[in-house]
Amino acid sequence: MKKNMYTQSINQPTRNYGIDLLKILAMFMITILHTQGHGGILWGGRLTFDQAHFFSSNYAWAWGLEILCYGATNCYAMISGYVNWKNPIRYEKIVNLWVQVVFYTLSITMAYSWINNVTTAQWFRAFFPVMTYQYWYITAYFGLCLFMPILNKYLQQTSNKTLYLHMGLIFIFISLLPAFIGGDPFILNAGYSTLWIIVMYLFGATLSRIQSASVPVSGLLWFSLLILGTWYYKMRIDYANIWNNAELSMPNLVDYRSPSIVLASALLLFCFAKIKIKRLFLGKTIVLISNATLGIYLIHEHPFIRENFIVNYAMHFANKPTLTMVLSIFSGALSIFFICLMIEILRRFLFKLLAINLFIKKLQKKLLQNFLIKRKK
Numbered sequence: 001m002k003k004n005m006y007t008q009s010i011n012q013p014t015r016n017y018g019i020d021l022l023k024i025l026a027m028f029m030i031t032i033l034h035t036q037g038h039g040g041i042l043w044g045g046r047l048t049f050d051q052a053h054f055f056s057s058n059y060a061w062a063w064g065l066e067i068l069c070y071g072a073t074n075c076y077a078m079i080s081g082y083v084n085w086k087n088p089i090r091y092e093k094i095v096n097l098w099v100q101v102v103f104y105t106l107s108i109t110m111a112y113s114w115i116n117n118v119t120t121a122q123w124f125r126a127f128f129p130v131m132t133y134q135y136w137y138i139t140a141y142f143g144l145c146l147f148m149p150i151l152n153k154y155l156q157q158t159s160n161k162t163l164y165l166h167m168g169l170i171f172i173f174i175s176l177l178p179a180f181i182g183g184d185p186f187i188l189n190a191g192y193s194t195l196w197i198i199v200m201y202l203f204g205a206t207l208s209r210i211q212s213a214s215v216p217v218s219g220l221l222w223f224s225l226l227i228l229g230t231w232y233y234k235m236r237i238d239y240a241n242i243w244n245n246a247e248l249s250m251p252n253l254v255d256y257r258s259p260s261i262v263l264a265s266a267l268l269l270f271c272f273a274k275i276k277i278k279r280l281f282l283g284k285t286i287v288l289i290s291n292a293t294l295g296i297y298l299i300h301e302h303p304f305i306r307e308n309f310i311v312n313y314a315m316h317f318a319n320k321p322t323l324t325m326v327l328s329i330f331s332g333a334l335s336i337f338f339i340c341l342m343i344e345i346l347r348r349f350l351f352k353l354l355a356i357n358l359f360i361k362k363l364q365k366k367l368l369q370n371f372l373i374k375r376k377k
Contacts, residue, residue: 015287016083016273017275017277017282017283017287019083019269019273020290021272021275021286022075022268022269022273023079024289024290024293025072025272026072026079026293027293027296027337028334029069029072030297031300031337032069032333033066033070034300034306034310035313035314035329038311039310039311039313039315039317039332040311040314041062041314041317041325044315046316046318047059047318048318048319054239055235055239056322060231061326062318063231063235063254065326066254067254067261068227070261071256071261071264072265074191074200074261074262075268077144077197077204078200078204079204080141080144080200080201081201081203081204081205081208084152085155085156085201086156092357092360094142094145096360097138098130098142101134101135101298104299104347105126105129134302134303135297137297140196140197141197144197148201151202155205160209163206163209164206170202171203174186174188174257175257179250179251179257180250181250182249190256191255191257196257200265207273210270219270219271220267220271223264223271226263226264226267227260229260230258230264233253234253234254288345292341292344292348295340295341295343295344295347296336296337296344298344299343299344317329317332
């Protein structure tokens with residue numbers, strides 16, 4: 001059997017606080033996306049613009065923010081690959097995730113049932129959130145978890161040269177060509193799929209294999225150029241469609257699969273991975289918030305929370321002066337982030353107090369031992 005070439009790095013894991021910082025930033029960016037999307041700014045029909053000031057209008061600024069944040073979900077999935085490809089699969093982490101998801105789907109549904117009727121179908125989705133697509137990312141991530149042992153084995157036993165070639169081909173055929181030719185030949189569902197999350201996992205793992213002394217500033221410069229280029233292209237296309245009846249639609253660069261968005265996401269991960277934090281208290285604070293980021297998503301994206309508190313809550317922001325609109329978007333997203341963060345930290349404290357995670361770990365260990373004993377017999 002081929003000897004694993006990364007044994008030393010697997011046995012000596014270290015915490016990269018820069019990656020934790022990116023998780024925090026990515027989740028904040030996701031709350032901005034949801035403020036603009038679900039909140040009713042982009043699609044509410046109230047964004048103002050005219051031909052003379054189109055490129056400095058509220059419409060242009062709102063789309064600038066959208067494009068700036070669009071790679072956040074890609075970053076979140078890439079981080080999984082960056083930190084997990086070297087490690088053995090810890091099944092208790094997957095069970096802990098499932099328990100966390102069900103805790104929120106059931107508790108929020110139960111709370112909502114006190115003030116409104118909850119249908120049998122809604123209760124069913126609360127008990128089986130992964131299989132009923134309650135959260136698209138969670139369903140996609142659980143799909144990734146099923147393939148993670150195979151993916152990690154491939155990543156651990158593939159040379160850098162071969163891996164870079166494979167990832168280059170995947171980028172060309174799954175991101176670059178579809179953007180310019182159109183269609184969805186690999187059924188990626190605009191990036192809302194397990195297959196796309198798997199691709200991002202592989203890209204993240206590949207980035208962790210790149211050894212470079214590049215200064216993060218240069219990476220941030222390229223990130224900025226990609227974002228500005230994507231925004232300018234989007235504005236030029238919209239301008240031509242609105243005033244010249246051009247009816248242009250391709251390439252669509254505002255998409256999870258867009259080559260510019262994928263490259264920008266990769267650059268952001270690469271830059272944050274270079275950040276070094278030496279102060280222990282700061283590092284612990286970052287980890288505390290980073291570990292709570294998924295809970296922020298689970299709370300504010302629950303259908304009952306989204307429909308009753310998030311949908312169209314920010315629509316009136318679009319009518320404000322540009323600077324006020326931008327500040328309102330940031331403050332609204334920050335409010336969602338902070339409120340959900342506090343709830344998730346309390347949830348984590350409660351689970352620690354009740355030793356739920358410890359119970360899951362012991363149960364998994366016992367089941368695994370019994371399984372191994374039976375196999376020996």
